[in-house]
Amino acid sequence: MFAPQREAALPALVLYAAVKQFEDELILSADSRQEFLRLARSRRDLLWHDEFRRLHAADARARDLAALAGTVHEALARHAGHGEGNGAA
DSSP: OOHHHHHHHHHHHHHHHHHHHHHHHHHHOTTHHHHHHHHHHHHHHHHSHHHHHHHHHHHHHHHHHHHHHHHHHHHHHHHHHTTTTSSOO
16 A cells, blocks of 8 residues: 555544444443433434434324223223113113
């Protein structure tokens, strides 16, 4: 490798070494999973903005559906409790 090529590659090699050291420390850390999850949660809207917007919308629809199902269940239970619609005349 010629000297100019070596000099041009040096910043990339330094950056690579720093990233590898960070990676090793992260993987070898006893708390790495907890720390990564904390970091991902704190930055998730920045990193995956559209994905979490869709997930929040889906969660809201699921909560609405669960609430509606609960309301229907309660109404049916009240209806059955009053003896209505049970075939008795």
